Amino acid sequence: MSAFSKPSLLLTHNGYALIAAFLGIALTVSSYTAWYFYRKVTREWELNLSLLGHPRGVKFKQTVVICGGSIAGLISARVCADHFQNVVIVDPEITKAGQEFAKKRVAQYDSLHAYLTFMVDGLRRLWPNLDPMIEQAGGVFRPGDFKLNFGGIPLLAAQSSYPTTIKTAAGFEKTNGLPDTMLIRRPKFEAVLYRLLIDSSANSIQTIQGTVTGLVPSDDMSDIRSVNIRTNEGEEKTVKDVALVIDCTGSTQAGIKWLKSAGFISSLESSSDNKRGPDNLRISYDHKLRYVTVTFDNLGDLVHTLPIPGGFEKAGFIYTYYAHCKWGNEGFVLTRMDNTIQLCCGGWGDVHLPKEKEDILPYVRSVKGAYPAPQWVRKVVEMLLESEQNGDAVITFKPLKIPAPSFVQYHKITHLLPSNFIAIGDSEMQLNPLFAQGCSKALFSAMTLNTVLHNRVASNSPNQIPKDFSTLYFQRSHNTLEDIWKSTKAIDYGYPTTIPIKEESRDREGAAVRWYAYHAARAAERDEVVASALWHVRMLATPQAELFRPRVIFGVLRWAVMNAISQT
Known part of the structure; x- marks a missing residue:
């Protein structure tokens, strides 16, 4: 070994260390800059929401x-x-x-x-008597957990300690737990x-x-x-x-x-x-999106025997199979909707949607992802179909090709x-x-x-x-x-059948967003902070800057690194 080898090796190591330190500092500074921006935008968002329902002095x-x-x-x-x-x-x-x-x-x-919790919050501020009117029409309010399953992988809901402020006829009331969605x-x-x-x-x-x-x-x-x-x-x-x-x-x-x-x-x-x-x-742009809503009505006592976790009376969204272009192009939502149950099946491009009742169960079984839908979901659908076959439940189909x-x-x-x-x-x-x-x-x-x-x-x-x-x-x-x-648009561009905006590249446009969204969803399988951030952004409860909070970025990158290491 020459006299210069060790110093050269040391310089190389120091160089890598300096680069790593520089990148770490840059990431930290950018994260906290995003966090500062997030807090500013969030305060403005909250102020705007608080003004709803307040009339001006002179009209x-x-x-x-x-x-x-x-x-x-x-x-x-x-x-x-x-x-x-x-x-x-x-x-x-x-x-x-x-x-x-x-x-x-x-x-x-x-x-x-589906009505996001932001929607319910705003409507309650505009109309303090919203709840009894919705309930009188047969609707129900339930915590805003859409039971998201990312390609069959269950995601954590937001942190249960999330504070909720509800405007009622008596004024503002604070509760703990997820804010409400409506099912109507x-x-x-x-x-x-x-x-x-x-x-x-x-x-x-x-x-x-x-x-x-x-x-x-x-x-x-x-x-x-x-x-x-x-x-x-x-x-x-x-x-x-x-x-x-x-x-x-x-x-x-x-x-x-x-x-x-x-x-x-x-x-x-x-x-x-x-x-x-x-x-x-x-x-x-044209996402080539189609879906069909299947409504199961006149369910009677059947709802009390369905194997829904927690039971039908407490149910809101029952199960959501969220598709991703990595695995497939189809998904479905199974939910209570006032006094009915609705199954919405849909996807991008060449999808084989149910056209009649015999197609429903094969569709639910065939949706592709990391894992298939669990057995209890398939059992719920089977029982609904059996009830219709016995002359009890009524099934209606509403197919739809979504405008661009x-x-x-x-x-x-x-x-x-x-x-x-x-x-x-x-x-x-x-x-x-x-x-x-x-x-x-x-x-x-x-x-x-x-x-x-x-x-x-x-x-x-x-x-x-x-x-x-x-x-x-x-x-x-x-x-x-x-x-x-x-x-x-970035999510839609992930599917090869999507026709992009003129002069845009479907592969390049939004690629970074798709990468971050995928890894954030995977991190949300176990990381409560990332899961909470995703939930808040999906519900429009906070601006998208929430996803770039330092702790959220750390959770996403940690999962991405661990996943890359596990595959080497």
Whole structure:
């Protein structure tokens, strides 16, 4: 060995040590930077939520027009009733609201709906009497454990000591345990929301059974002065002196058409001018997603004999088989839904969904993952099918091909928008419904609207909203909405059948998100802190920055390293 060998070896070791130390310091600093950002965003999130249900001192004397009367429209109307003397809801089917009926304009109307705990929390703040009204309609409240099984691997729920604050008629009450989700079919739920809205805000609410046909701009094109409407009977009406117009038309996303027709933004085919919006104003990809909801009704005493852990009376979500592109493209959810049991089967690309009752059990048995569904789940399905065969239970199928996700990026053209136009719910962004974020996304946007109205509009100025109101709203909401868009898109891009957004690479786009999401889910099998972070983000109980808390990052990387070592 030469005289220089040992020093060289020492220098090499020191070099590696310095690199490792540098990386460790960098990771620590970045983690705590993310943690600082997380705390800041979380405090703002909590403040926005706390403002829900608080009316302003002096209401606007003008009128707000809400274009669409489904869940997003009804929640928006409730928020606006705290700020405006006159709220007009325009919808072709609004006269049937408050009743259960076959709604034609909402594709998922009769499909399984899951309601995140954030949604329930917000609704309770808007309507303190929500619980008895939901229960009167047959719905139930249960702790928000969706019984997630990642490819058949059970994930831990959030830490049971999570504090919950509930607004009741008596005030705010704190309890321990997971916050609640609701188990109620959408037709029943939407009817309850309408009755709650009318009961709480009857003096402010007016409904028009019809369709918005266009917007009339002011002379200087700075805002919308009136809204044109055609009733179902063919009568033309105009709502004048408009303070605010809210697009709640859902997947129709009619706001783009209205704005173009009114001259606020030019069509993408027009020649260049200062009114032209970006070519990627509305972006979309096709996840090739299909699912079918199978409802088991008229169950009678059978529910008391089903081998559900804890029994049917205490049951909420019974079992969720969460698919991952590493193993397969299909999954299912088995849940109680008011007085029924629903089985939702679905997936990406080429899926073989049940079309009749003979297909149901083979589908549940064939779903691919790390492990098959447990025997007791298959036994529950067998007993439900046997009950139908004996003439007791009633089975209905609701197949559905999900529309392609789309995002109207209004935040990129706020300089072109009228100052009193916003969009809420699917009219701005339509997501993969398997993540149950649709209704909660609408509530989040309504919460943002409420905060902007409270904080940026003076109570002593009841006759106008700021000239930059639209800009304030879209800038305040787009960070969270874009986070949701990118994370769900990353999961969808993991499946080879997904057709990506033009000029995006399905393999590269979101690869880091997919890697982190997979390892976080695996870590959540045993790590309570990681499991709790995943639960909070899935429920929209906290911003996605929660997943980058130092302790969470450590738990995810620890599992990834241990898994890599075990495979060498």
